[in-house]
Amino acid sequence: MTANTAHATRPSTHAEPGEPGWLPNPPVAPAHVIRDDAEAIAVAEQLRPLFAAEAKERDRERRLPFREVDLFSQSGLWGITIPREYGGAGVSQVTLANVFAILAAGDPSLTQIAQNSFEIIDVIRQTGSETQKRELFGAVLSGKRLGNAFSEFGGKNVEAFETKLVRKGDHFVVSGKKFYSTGALFAHLVPIVALDEEGHVVVAVADRDAAGLEVVNDWSAFGQRTTASGTVILDEVAIPASRVLPAHIVYENQSAVGPQSQLIHAAIDAGIARGAIAATIDLVRNHARPWIDSGSDRAGDDPYTIAAIGDLKIRLHAAEALLDRAGRQLDETIADVNDETIGKAKIAVAEAKVLTTEIALAAANKLFELAGTRSTLGAHNLDRFWRDARTHTLHDPVRWKFHAVGQYYLNGVQPPLHSWI
Incomplete structure (x- = not known):
């Protein structure tokens, strides 16, 4: 596995190129395709000492693990639950849990960055059309990372969403503000939980560099310091109709x-x-x-x-x-x-x-x-x-x-x- 180390290490994506705080979108590096459960466990065991090697220093410095995230996704582990008929390994939940436990023993912050990707993969599996499955599963298997813009800081509870998705011509736009956005800073695609015009929960999958989508590295918790689980601001971000998943099928049932x-x-x-x-x-x-x-x-x-x-x-x-x-x-x-x-x-x-x-x-x-x-x-x-x-x-x-x-x-x-x- 070879890491792409061309990333800048600046803290956010809300500035313009050349300004303080600017961070380029991550390049897409080809990912290995893992074939079965045994290989998934073996790859996790190989990565664990690499995750652990500088975990102490990354935590102390709040140094974001761009190189290590590249290794993580390029290893193929981000796609192991994609069903076999779509090119993935379709590993068991037992294996998935073992993989995360192995990696978290090395660095739990780095490991958690991938967590939400697996939830979205399952949402795609259960609610996506055949076209959506082939496009999005193919993107993950090719090396693209799914992020997270799910939870919100306000609201009376974790299911009180204020982010809205509305139709605008032949596409949709989504507006709102998210927090606990683990993975968004490292993502190529950002799945956004929103309410449609009928009040149903949907997941809108945006490109990380879409106009109006701003990722801010303002995560300040005393633990899990390098997950970059901060803010995502959404200002009329355009979403193609083909990228909207009827997630209420699994979230409201x-x-x-x-x-x-x-x-x-x-x-x-x-x-x-x-x-x-x-x-x-x-x-x-x-x-x-x-x-x-x-x-x-x-x-x-x-x-x-x-x-x-x-x-x-x-x-x-x-x-x-x-x-x-x-x-x-x-x-x-x-x-x-x-x-x-x-x-x-x-x-x-x-x-x-x-x-x-x-x-x-x-x-x-x-x-x-x-x-x-x-x-x-x-x-x-x-x-x-x-x-x-x-x-x-x-x-x-x-x-x-x-x-x-x-x-x-x-x-x-x-x-x-x-x-x-």
């Missing part, structure tokens, strides 16, 4: 789109936990000093430290087991979609999300207790694990996962219709 997206989030949290535990073991083995009362010569011989590592590993393996179980249920649901199987998938993913959240936070916190005061030194930047875990796990509240799971098993109540469960 029961579908697997929501739990599929949630599964990837859970996998990222599992990856954060893996990375934090690996860092803890390395520090304890090679750098930490034993506590004076242990009577040990090595920190790794401290009985309380040994027990704590055992506890973390058990909890990680439990979370990973539920993640695999959720992936298998999703695969079964996608093969036979109905209200009952959708409910099973949502609950299985919710259970996995609870444990991956808990172990990501616990592992990132326990690292400092077991490695000692020297682990807090700025040179190590180990707090990035906790900052990434705390930020990413806020995507959807786990307290409501417990409620949905309890309602399902105790009272036979199906989980909510929306995509955040």
Whole structure:
């Protein structure tokens, strides 16, 4: 895999060429086409150490990972869920979750940049015409990246959209303002969630360099620092009719789109936990000093430290087991979609999300207790694990996962219709 390193590294796309803050649109580099599940896992394993190599420095400097994103998309991993009949590998949800967990153990911020692309691929699969599928799937397989202009900062909840799509002659125009736009800065195509003139949810796929579309790198969270999950401003952006997807088919009815997206989030949290535990073991083995009362010569011989590592590993393996179980249920649901199987998938993913959240936070916190005061030194930047875990796990509240799971098993109540469960 060869990265295209011709990118500038300026922070936004809202300035004119030559002005401070100008960033060119990313060139399209040919992507490898992955053929099956085994190859997807193998490629992820190859990329993980490359993602990890400068993760500490990227986080510290808020240095956006243009070169690494090129490697990511050129590897072919961005197209692995595209169905085989359209040229993709059509990998299982189990494999998809494993890929994200592997990569997130290296750098969860970089890994998350691809997350929304997979949701849109599934929206295209379920709602697109044959022409749309062949065009958009072909674009992804050729190396183009899908971004994200979904969520909005205002509104009474996450489904209160103010972005509107209206017809103008033989095409449409979309106007609004988006935030949490992970991937848009690195994208070639920006899918935009909007309401049409009848109030239905649609996805309008715009070119990143379309007139009126402005990407601003104003993401300032203390974690997931290099996802560039900031603002997208839309000022009458022209959208061809052929690029409008009737997404209400999956967003206003029961579908697997929501739990599929949630599964990837859970996998990222599992990856954060893996990375934090690996860092803890390395520090304890090679750098930490034993506590004076242990009577040990090595920190790794401290009985309380040994027990704590055992506890973390058990909890990680439990979370990973539920993640695999959720992936298998999703695969079964996608093969036979109905209200009952959708409910099973949502609950299985919710259970996995609870444990991956808990172990990501616990592992990132326990690292400092077991490695000692020297682990807090700025040179190590180990707090990035906790900052990434705390930020990413806020995507959807786990307290409501417990409620949905309890309602399902105790009272036979199906989980909510929306995509955040």
